[in-house]
Amino acid sequence: NAGVTQTPKFQVLKTGQSMTLQCAQDMNHNSMYWYRQDPGMGLRLIYYSASEGTTDKGEVPNGYNVSRLNKREFSLRLESAAPSQTSVYFCASSERPSGEKLFFGSGTQLSVL
């Protein structure tokens, strides 16, 4: 049972390039989340999808877009990467949107030069 799978694990971009971070879960969870983690800042919520077909902004959505492709997959897109988006990105899922524990992927380390 793979749980939450993120690809790629590492990525280096130049300023202005675009890319999509992929996330898939095999636990039949309804809700999915994207967080970024910067040193000393803990995790900050970028976007979340409470259920298939819905997406909502989190704490730091600027510069990102998301797509809930189906129940399993939730992608995060950087349209024009900036150095401030250098971070570790984590995808998470939960069975329901409220009152449930989150299951995390292993993260994507992104550097924007």
Add this chain to the structure above:
Amino acid sequence: SQQGEEDPQALSIQEGENATMNCSYKTSINNLQWYRQNSGRGLVHLILIRSNEREKHSGRLRVTLDTSKKSSSLLITASRAADTASYFCATEEPGTYKYIFGTGTRLKVLA
């Protein structure tokens, strides 16, 4: 701004000692959760406490919640070197479906 603030930011103890870390938050919550993160890895859920609960235990973990003070504490008893990690609290605000994390406590357990 982040919902939760953990205290202390870093903690170093000897194996066998107890470790206590605290989390303060700003708004009303549905529940509060604690997570552990080993260096460079994803977070792992430890325990969830609902807003109508005051204390919860799981193995060597004890969590308390004081909604009047908007604070929670995580106690790890008889710590082991393997407990070395960062610990984060996360709160769910009513009606938002958002889980907001604090800044974390870095725990180092010395063998």
